[in-house]
Amino acid sequence: MSSAIRIGLLRLADSAPLIIARNLGIFERHGLDAELIVSPSWANVADGLVWNGLDAALIFPPLAIMTALGHRGREINLGPGIPVSRGGNTVVLRGQLIPSFLDTDDITRRRSFGSWRNGLSRRPKLAVVHLYSTHFLILMDFLRSVKVDTEQDVEIVIMPPDRMIDALADGEIDGFCAGPPWGTEADLRGLGSIVAGSANIHPGHLEKTLVTTQRWEQSSPALLQALQAAIGEATRFCMNPGNSAEVVRQLSRSLSNGGLSLPSKATEQIMPYQNNPNAMQFDFSTTGADLSINWMVQAMQAQSWLTPANMKRLYELGWLTPAPIS
Amino acid sequence: MTMKILLADENSQRAGALSEILKADPSLEVIRLEGYESLIAAVKTHVPDIVLVDICRADRDGLDSVRALSSSGLERPIALFVDEDDETLMEDAFAAGVCSYNVMDTPPRNVKPLLRSAIALYRRFQETTAELKAARQVLSDRETVDTAKKIFMRNERCGEAEAYRWFRRRAMQQARKMVDVAADYLRVQTKDDAS
Structure with a gap:
């Protein structure tokens, strides 16, 4: 053998x-x-x-x-x-009270993102699992869809998927895009809400x-x-x-x-x-x-x-x- | 001219041993990464010429991407050291569990002897049974912390964030690793359950 x-x-x-x-x-x-x-x-x-x-x-x-x-x-x-x-990747943003981004029109989504961002005391720190990842590309598409300047308006950080929950709990990051089940886990623990993902950005x-x-x-x-x-x-x-x-x-x-x-x-x-x-x-x-x-x-x-x-x-x-x- | 080396290894015994070996060369200045500092933050603070990294460190991915991420805030780009003429050296390094990053824009330096010392030392550690455990340590550490956090949340009826902060604060106060504090907590809990 x-x-x-x-x-x-x-x-x-x-x-x-x-x-x-x-x-x-x-x-x-x-x-x-x-x-x-x-x-x-x-x-x-x-x-x-x-x-x-x-x-x-x-x-x-x-x-x-x-x-x-x-x-x-x-x-x-x-x-x-x-x-x-x-599929299966999700974009999660800190907080529980974000109106659904999934079913609303562009203008509402932009406004939702804007009010979420205004609630933070800093430029949002968003994590992806690797630079060369589907997650990074999906996050970029999501940010562009809500008219966010991906260079100026947010800070992108890299960390392995299974660290995202702790990083979100600890305030190290304000959101992330990662594979299953980490987005759902963040949602279940009340740390963040799923606002987008594979499903609405690049289905299947x-x-x-x-x-x-x-x-x-x-x-x-x-x-x-x-x-x-x-x-x-x-x-x-x-x-x-x-x-x-x-x-x-x-x-x-x-x-x-x-x-x-x-x-x-x-x-x-x-x-x-x-x-x-x-x-x-x-x-x-x-x-x-x-x-x-x-x-x-x-x-x-x-x-x-x-x-x-x-x-x-x-x-x-x-x-x-x-x-x-x- | 001295060469500044940042040594990032959570196995303090191994980091200590390697730092002793490297310090024997007076042209090398060795800085050990403190427990809570992230790799990128440490590179920013210490501005080393070379970073020797335990490949199991989870924040190594961030270091690989600093060139592409404006947010890293590093003025000098950094890249994985690769000796294209000596592939065996690279395979040995990854097999031993260590790799080296060079800060660019500095005059080329000979990293190979350094990497060879690191490989030899990492191998020696690998040979002991303790090291076999350490290879999986990063992952099982996370399980320990997770379990302790869950029990804490149940006991204290509090949320994830609060539990995490409690363990982290205690770890900082006691200047210990969070996983050790979590393991202590679990030990006390199991004792209580048994009594």
Whole structure:
């Protein structure tokens, strides 16, 4: 048997298919020996891919792209990988009494944001989980939609998703954009309100993809298909409403017991079948969902992260065609 | 000319040992990051030439983005040190759990010997069983604090923010880490439950 495939992930509810695949023996049934490495931050995941600490990672496309292009020190061949989750990110602002931003017109939303900002004693400090993240791009789109100058009017800070709750409680930040279940958790604890998210900014967008390094693919060519099959089985398991309680139970177990120590009530609320626009989805057979990452690539270009030479490279790596549907 | 090194490692034993090794070279000035200071804040305050970082530090992501974020307030950009000619050195560093950032716009300096000393030391720590635990420490620390906070909130009928502030204040008063204060609190609680 070859050595274990080392897969990096963070403490997030959309890591569910990996936790389920390991804890319920799905990897094993597909002949895979998988080691899940729960990383403290996205920088660690990216560095692990580049510097041989990981063979694969559950990651959002912008960071995978920037990592492939050499932003962690050397270029590596990372393709778009196996799509795993859609949506689920939320923008949270401090306070409980923010009128809903979701269903109102632009002018009302601008006014809502303005009065929220006036209630703070400083320029709002908003956190995202990494600069090269879907969360940063979604937050920028949200801020522009409420006519906020993203350079002048707010301060953007970076911190791992599972630190957001404490940072909000402690007044270190005034809001954030992060993956599930942290926005819902902030809402349940009365620390903040969800004012926007994947659901209204880029509905159904590709969020996490399981990228594998070329080093691993070349050393274990037969296992890539097994990995795809295992992930397919695990995502179908997570999409089945009947399995929801089990998925929540696995995710809320402590780290030492094979879970991610996630708050169970918040996790329950963002399970896929919930009638909640902020629920995460692991379903790639749905027609109509925009699985392309074109909006991300365009937003990344608008941020001047990508040069024309980079675009050529992304095409070669397979990022510029729609991700394959499993 | 002396070279200023900021050492950011929450494992105080390891930070102490590395700082002793580095201090043996009189051309190096070593500053250790104090417990509550954020990495970016410390870089702003101390203006080091080189930052040696435990890769498990959660605020490392922020350091990676300072060039792109106007809000970082850093005048001199900083970047992950990468030796393109010596990939093994980089793999060894990440495997050992340490990495180095260079503050740009200063004359190029030879960071490799420094990084090699750090790698050797981190490896030695990794070999002990205690270090295996420390590798997961950042995450399990957070669980300990979370659990203590939850019990505190129930006991005191207070909110998240108040509980967090209580633990943080106590930690500051006692000049200890929040996780140690939280662990103490949990110990007392379990004793009470048992009696």
